[in-house]
Amino acid sequence: MKLLWFHLMPYTDLPDDFAEKYPSVWIDIDKGLFDPVKAHEMYNDFMDEVEYAAEVGFDGVCFNEHHANGYGLMPSPNIIAATMTRRTRDAAICVMGNSLALYNPPIRVAEEFAMMDIMSGGRVIAGMPVGSPMDTAYAYSQNPAMLRERYYEAHDLILKAWTAEENFDWNGRHYKMRDVNVWQRPIQEPHPPVWIPGGSSVETWQWCAEQGHLYSYLSYFGYKAGRTTMESYWNRMSELGEEPNPFQAGFLQFVGVADSREQAMELYREPAEYFYGTCLHLSADWAVAPGYQSEQNSRLKTVSMVERAAAEAEARAKANKQRQKASHDQAKASGTEMETLVDKGYVVIGSPDEVAEQLRELAVDLNVGNLMVLLQFGNMNKDLTYYNTERFAKEVTPQLAGQFEDQWENKWWIKPVAQADKVTPREPGR
Amino acid sequence: MNTPSARTVQINGKGCRIQEAGQGETLTYLHGPFGIPKWTPFLEALSESRRVLALSLPGFPGSENGHHDLDNLTDWVMATLDLLEAAGADGSDVMGSSIGAMIAAEIAATSRASVGRLILAAPYGLYLDEDPIDNLWAKRSNKMFPAAVDNVDGLKELLAAPAGLTNDDKVEWEIAQERAIVAGTRMCWPIAEFGLIKRLHRITQDTLIVWGANDRAIPPSYAKAFAAGVTGPVTLETVADAGHLIDLDQPARLAEVVSSWLG
Numbered sequence: 001m002k003l004l005w006f007h008l009m010p011y012t013d014l015p016d017d018f019a020e021k022y023p024s025v026w027i028d029i030d031k032g033l034f035d036p037v038k039a040h041e042m043y044n045d046f047m048d049e050v051e052y053a054a055e056v057g058f059d060g061v062c063f064n065e066h067h068a069n070g071y072g073l074m075p076s077p078n079i080i081a082a083t084m085t086r087r088t089r090d091a092a093i094c095v096m097g098n099s100l101a102l103y104n105p106p107i108r109v110a111e112e113f114a115m116m117d118i119m120s121g122g123r124v125i126a127g128m129p130v131g132s133p134m135d136t137a138y139a140y141s142q143n144p145a146m147l148r149e150r151y152y153e154a155h156d157l158i159l160k161a162w163t164a165e166e167n168f169d170w171n172g173r174h175y176k177m178r179d180v181n182v183w184q185r186p187i188q189e190p191h192p193p194v195w196i197p198g199g200s201s202v203e204t205w206q207w208c209a210e211q212g213h214l215y216s217y218l219s220y221f222g223y224k225a226g227r228t229t230m231e232s233y234w235n236r237m238s239e240l241g242e243e244p245n246p247f248q249a250g251f252l253q254f255v256g257v258a259d260s261r262e263q264a265m266e267l268y269r270e271p272a273e274y275f276y277g278t279c280l281h282l283s284a285d286w287a288v289a290p291g292y293q294s295e296q297n298s299r300l301k302t303v304s305m306v307e308r309a310a311a312e313a314e315a316r317a318k319a320n321k322q323r324q325k326a327s328h329d330q331a332k333a334s335g336t337e338m339e340t341l342v343d344k345g346y347v348v349i350g351s352p353d354e355v356a357e358q359l360r361e362l363a364v365d366l367n368v369g370n371l372m373v374l375l376q377f378g379n380m381n382k383d384l385t386y387y388n389t390e391r392f393a394k395e396v397t398p399q400l401a402g403q404f405e406d407q408w409e410n411k412w413w414i415k416p417v418a419q420a421d422k423v424t425p426r427e428p429g430r
Numbered sequence: 431m432n433t434p435s436a437r438t439v440q441i442n443g444k445g446c447r448i449q450e451a452g453q454g455e456t457l458t459y460l461h462g463p464f465g466i467p468k469w470t471p472f473l474e475a476l477s478e479s480r481r482v483l484a485l486s487l488p489g490f491p492g493s494e495n496g497h498h499d500l501d502n503l504t505d506w507v508m509a510t511l512d513l514l515e516a517a518g519a520d521g522s523d524v525m526g527s528s529i530g531a532m533i534a535a536e537i538a539a540t541s542r543a544s545v546g547r548l549i550l551a552a553p554y555g556l557y558l559d560e561d562p563i564d565n566l567w568a569k570r571s572n573k574m575f576p577a578a579v580d581n582v583d584g585l586k587e588l589l590a591a592p593a594g595l596t597n598d599d600k601v602e603w604e605i606a607q608e609r610a611i612v613a614g615t616r617m618c619w620p621i622a623e624f625g626l627i628k629r630l631h632r633i634t635q636d637t638l639i640v641w642g643a644n645d646r647a648i649p650p651s652y653a654k655a656f657a658a659g660v661t662g663p664v665t666l667e668t669v670a671d672a673g674h675l676i677d678l679d680q681p682a683r684l685a686e687v688v689s690s691w692l693g
Contacts, residue, residue, distance in 0.1 A: 137568075137619070138568070141619075141620040143615065143616060143619040143620070144615060144619065145497075145612050145613075145615040145616035145619065146501070146616060173501065174501070284570065285569075285570060285573075288570070289568070289615070290567055290608070290611045290612045290614075290615040290619075291612035291615050291616060295495075295605055295608075295609065298605055298608060299601060299605060
């Protein structure tokens, strides 16, 4: 199986009382809380961490796209990914943005992915999410009732731009273009693998199956909560007559490795509680937008990941208020203590063997051949991130890497140029 | 009470409902953001003195999901013109509320002969930088309802499923109310301003502009901006104790204002 190292790039210096004092980490996050000089350090630390992950042998490094968001500092993941084309050599560069409907004309996405694919020697995975309501309808004011139409059309246009042998005109419903020519076509033929990060939408699964794309469920709520979604995905795939090839699925999991479960609990408590208590302080005001979800999903009462996160944040705030009323104790937001996060499976922790066992169970149970691990989360510092990353790579990866490999063909992985054809960037000063 | 008769016409291949009640001169009514889930006391009062044709726009309760085919304001205006013609109401007096008033103003400016006298109850369609308005469709119902009306309980009652529906029908009722918000979103997100200010001068019809004194969706200051832009003779009225959807908050009072202006 493939193990990918995912960085959300969270702002690590939100105030302790953020969840009590501020409305939300997303959209209306207080502008005064952002310090660009601190962020200079954060971005550079984060890029060091990603480069380190590639160095110690992760199969891929992942980035995603968020706007006006305190736990995701990459409005343009392409900018970070572009640096990785020079600073990593073999790892897949998995860009789990771009939200296609945000870019007009969308061939900009085709061009940038193609550039990165060429620069990296064919190592780009092209993630194409619809994007959350926050990112699309609110941060970018896109019409949520038209978003999916635009998204599907943009997708078709981008794939045609990558594969067409001649210039073409595009008289779409939403996009009109003459002489489309993405001249620098990607190295990977016919195009980089397309991964679709999505929620629990039946239509998305069906569409992924039709297109032959990979579906990936990026949840912050771990494998226990993800089971229902992944089961439904595979059931739908089976109904559609698709084989259950685990490499056609991706899943995100928070992980903390240490000598023991007890030590991991201690080491990762602060960053995990910072992420779930502070970073996921979402407002339900921004978690839904009319028409973002199809009527079919409304009938099924599908709840998206961000909606769930917002509902949990709201419940926490309410519980907190009641607790503060009841006593003047320093109330800790309910549900975000490390013990709960671990019990619920949001964060997988333990010794390397314990982590490997849990992740193997996850992979088999959810039938997922691409596991994206978050080994930096919340305000985790660089040293701990390196530690977590190194221990995972050296002691967990070897226990998992062979999974699925001899049973299934991986048709959703990068096809880089031969080692001999790879260009080595010049070292500075030489 | 006049029970309205209802019929369905095809607009772009999708059904749209036309409800009719009362006798006399025709007044066509274009609804606000929630559509006409139930026949309202306002329409009832209005139909006492004239023939009321209440059109349900694509995607709104009573009509099918034709909103999926409407991509811009021109599409909405054309669909409404088609609906007006299908109702046999072309050239009648036209009243709109909220987004319905925006469409009514657009139609009056685009196709003058289609509209007799024009009644605009708190129309969308302008955006004044010095007095900006919120995106109503971006609000959850706990904030949207108080922005739309003074009488939130009345609105909730209007939107509540009628007694006696099966569980499946209840779900479909809810979906239909949700669809109205989606259709409005499709029409208005993120700012319901499509250049009407440049076309207002083409409105040469006799025009009544009515605003709720407590409108929290579009401040009453917008009434002046509309009045200043319209070329035809304009009457400005304010209804006390009413929010944005005057016809829901003060049905009798608004019906009286409208009826007496129409004469």
